[in-house]
Structure formats: C-alpha cells, structure tokens
Amino acid sequence: MAEASVSPAAWCRRILATLCERAVDGEEAAYLQLLLTCLIDLDPPPAEFDALLERYRRDHRPGIAEAATVVQQAWRRATTPAAESDAPSLAEQLRLAGALLDQAGARAAVVQVQPDRLRIDVYGGERYSLGPLELRHELAGRTVLRGRVTVDAPLALARHEGRLRLIGFALMEVPPQGYEVFVTPRAVVVEGASGYFAVFTPDTLARLAELALAQRQLAAP
Numbered sequence: 001m002a003e004a005s006v007s008p009a010a011w012c013r014r015i016l017a018t019l020c021e022r023a024v025d026g027e028e029a030a031y032l033q034l035l036l037t038c039l040i041d042l043d044p045p046p047a048e049f050d051a052l053l054e055r056y057r058r059d060h061r062p063g064i065a066e067a068a069t070v071v072q073q074a075w076r077r078a079t080t081p082a083a084e085s086d087a088p089s090l091a092e093q094l095r096l097a098g099a100l101l102d103q104a105g106a107r108a109a110v111v112q113v114q115p116d117r118l119r120i121d122v123y124g125g126e127r128y129s130l131g132p133l134e135l136r137h138e139l140a141g142r143t144v145l146r147g148r149v150t151v152d153a154p155l156a157l158a159r160h161e162g163r164l165r166l167i168g169f170a171l172m173e174v175p176p177q178g179y180e181v182f183v184t185p186r187a188v189v190v191e192g193a194s195g196y197f198a199v200f201t202p203d204t205l206a207r208l209a210e211l212a213l214a215q216r217q218l219a220a221p
Contacts, residue, residue, distance in 0.1 A: 006137045008049040008075070012039045015071075015141045021103050022145070031063030032144070035071065049075060070144050078140035087132075088139055091168030093118050094181070096138055098164035100128055101183065106160065111181040157202070157209055163188060166208040167200055 016036040019029060035056060044052050053075065056068035088096075090113065097111045097120050104126045112119040118135055120128040130138060157163060160183060167188060171179065178193040188200040200208075 006046075006078075006134060007043075008046060009040045009043040011075070011078070011137055011141055012036045012071075014138070015144050016040065017103065018099065018142065018145060027063060028066070031061075032067045032070070035064055035067040039071075046079075074140045074144045077143065078137045088135060089168070090171050090179075091165055092139055093135070094168035094171075095161055095165035096130075096135070096142070097181075098159065098161035099142070100126075101160040101164075106183070107185050109183045111164070111179075111183065113179045113181070115178065157205055162209075163200070163205055166205055166212055169212055170198075170200075170208055171196075 013036075016033065019033060019036070039049075039052070042052065050072065053068050053072040057065055057072060059065045059068065093113055094111070097113075097118060100120055101109050101111075101122065104122050106122040106125060108123040110119075110121045110123075112121075116132065118128070118130045120126070120130075164181070164183070167181070167190065171190070174192065174196055175194065177196065179196070180191045182189040182191075187202075188205075190196065190198050190200065
C-alpha cells in the first residue's frame, strides 16, 4: 500500500521543532522561524505548497526570500521520486534516529534499520515508524538547517544524533544488512541480521569522533 503524502504544515512543524530544540540563534534562524510559522498557519495542500514558496521567494525582505529558497529546495528534494542510488545512507538514517531520540529526551531506545523502514521505540515514550517517503521528507527537512546548526566534537558525543551518526559511518564498512541498535546511557549495542555484533562504549565513540573529525565527516552539518 502506498504511503500517505506528508502534509506541508506537518513537515514545517517538524523543522521548526528541531530549530527550537537546538536553540539556534541569529538573523537567518529568526527569518526561518518566521517563515515556518507562517507556512504552518496557512496549512497549504501539497499541490499548492511549491507555488506558495515561490511567492515567498520573491518577497522584498531578503531574509524571508532566502529562507523560502532553502525550504523550497528541501521540499522539492523530499517530493521528487528518489532513484535507488539516492537511497539514504545508513549514517543518515541513524543520524535521523538519534535526532528524534534527542527531541524525545530519550535515555534508552531500540532502533531497527530495515530495508524498507526505520523503526524507533523509545523506552517508556515515543514510537516512530518511517517508510521510504516519510524518511525522505524527514531527511530533506533537516537540510534546511544545514549551515545554521554547527556541531563540535564534544557536543556531538553528548547527543544521540552525534553518537549514532558515528556508528553509522563505522557500519558502512560492514556488508549491508539490517540492524537492531540498542541505545543505553552507558553504551550502544548493535546486532546485525547477518551476524554482526559490536558494543560502542564512550571510549570507542571518542576514537571514532577523532577519526571522523579528521575526515571532516563530523563537522559537516
């Protein structure tokens, strides 16, 4: 069964929630917040959203016009059918899972990475189940924040997003398979469908962070 289309207002609401959760400051972030709030209030249907963004892109206020351009590019990325080669990487999927765990204030969770779905079960809290379309929307929405959210190594390791992203990079060296990731306050345990098993302790993650920073992976937004 085909997935239901993601509404523009709900999509913008998630971007705004991430922006607020990360407490991003500055003029660019302020204009982006203003635009997202307006778009949520207008609640346009998906078929009219691109045209609405085009009108905002021509706004006489440069800050609004720039924000609309970024949002429009992300929306088009989200709604353009993706080729198999454009499927999100394991690092991108785990980074998204970590970001959702951070927003939920999770201490422990189980993340399942399957060929057609990303499942997240926060112990005592939220549950997420993202199919290909929803995953593409979530990832595209977060590109709106690129350049507006910077992450240094210590901060990255203090968040699920940074830790799971590092693990995703490490797992990209392993033959492709489904994964079940157990996130706990002390360590992250990863079990693969083809027999992979590893425990990522804080020391392990610190070493991965040093390597990733040297390769400029961690610093990328």
